[in-house]
Amino acid sequence: xxxxxxxxxxxxxxxxxxxxxxxxxxxxxxxxxxxxxxxxxxxxxxxxxxxxxxxxxxxxxxxxxxxxxxxxxxxxxxxxxxxxxxxxxxxxxxxxxxxxxxxxxxxxxxxxxxxxxxxxxxxxxxxxxxxxxxxxxxxxxxxxxxxxxxxxxxxxxx
Ligand SMILES: [Zn+2]
Numbered sequence: 408x409x410x411x412x413x414x415x416x417x418x419x420x421x422x423x424x425x426x427x428x429x430x431x432x433x434x435x436x437x438x439x440x441x442x443x444x445x446x447x448x449x450x451x452x453x454x455x456x457x458x459x460x461x462x463x464x465x466x467x468x469x470x471x472x473x474x475x476x477x478x479x480x481x482x483x484x485x486x487x488x489x490x491x492x493x494x495x496x497x498x499x500x501x502x503x504x505x506x507x508x509x510x511x512x513x514x515x516x517x518x519x520x521x522x523x524x525x526x527x528x529x530x531x532x533x534x535x536x537x538x539x540x541x542x543x544x545x546x547x548x549x550x551x552x553x554x555x556x557x558x559x560x561x562x563x564x565x
Contacts, residue, residue, distance in 0.1 A: 411445045411459035416497045418460075422544045425462045428478050431520040435465075439476050439518055442467050446474065451496045453534040455541030458497050466538035470531045477525070480515035480539055489529065492555055492563045493537060493547050502560050503551030511535045 414420055428435060438461060446454040446467050456465040468475045487509030492502045511532035514524050527535060537547055548554075555563070 409441055409444065410448055411441050413445065413449065413454075413458050413496050414460055415499065416495070416546050416548070418497075420457050420460050420462060421497055421541070421546060423457065423462050424544050425457055425464045425542045428463050428465060428516070431478075431516075431518060435478075436518060438463075438465065439467070443474055443476075449496050452530065453538040454496065455538045457541055457544070464542045466542065468525075468527075468531065468534045468538055470525075470527060475515075475525055476518055477513060477515035477538075478517065478520075480513045480535075480542075482511060482535070482539060483514050483524065484510075484512040484526075485532070485536075486510040489533065490552075491533070492560055493533060493551065495537070495547055498546065498548060501548075502555045503547055504553055504555055504559075505533075505537075505547050505551045507533045507536045513539070 452469045454467045456463050464479045466477045485508035489509045490506045493505040494502045510528050512526040
């Protein structure tokens with residue numbers, strides 16, 4: 408177990424399309440354990456493998472109840488819309504205004520390769536979309552409407 412360094416969006420790893428996970432082995436377990444520790448340490452709600460320099464389709468999402476490990480995830484269904492502030496551990500100190508679906512359902516494999524579905528609303532739906540985008544090399548700053556000022560961000564938090 409160990410903390411991994413979170414790369415900034417200036418790193419080319421953040422702009423590549425990640426490959427599917429094929430081997431559900433000790434190397435994957437170690438990556439997942441390290442990513443969990445790194446996510447908890449960061450105070451964020453989600454982390455994608457390319458953010459720690461691993462170009463594989465692996466993300467972690469903290470739903471508030473548990474940390475979901477999503478391997479080879481795909482978006483199955485979305486509904487509604489939300490517009491709000493979004494940040495990224497790889498884009499330090501900035502928040503953008505991003506439109507996302509209000510609800511999202513994903514299908515993914517767990518660390519043993521078993522397929523399952525997970526769904527969420529609000530922040531969890533936002534996080535599913537944000538993290539899955541990372542696997543295709545997309546950062547929220549490429550899909551946002553604009554960056555938010557400090558005052559606008561504070562108004563959202565009230
Ligand atoms: Zn991010």
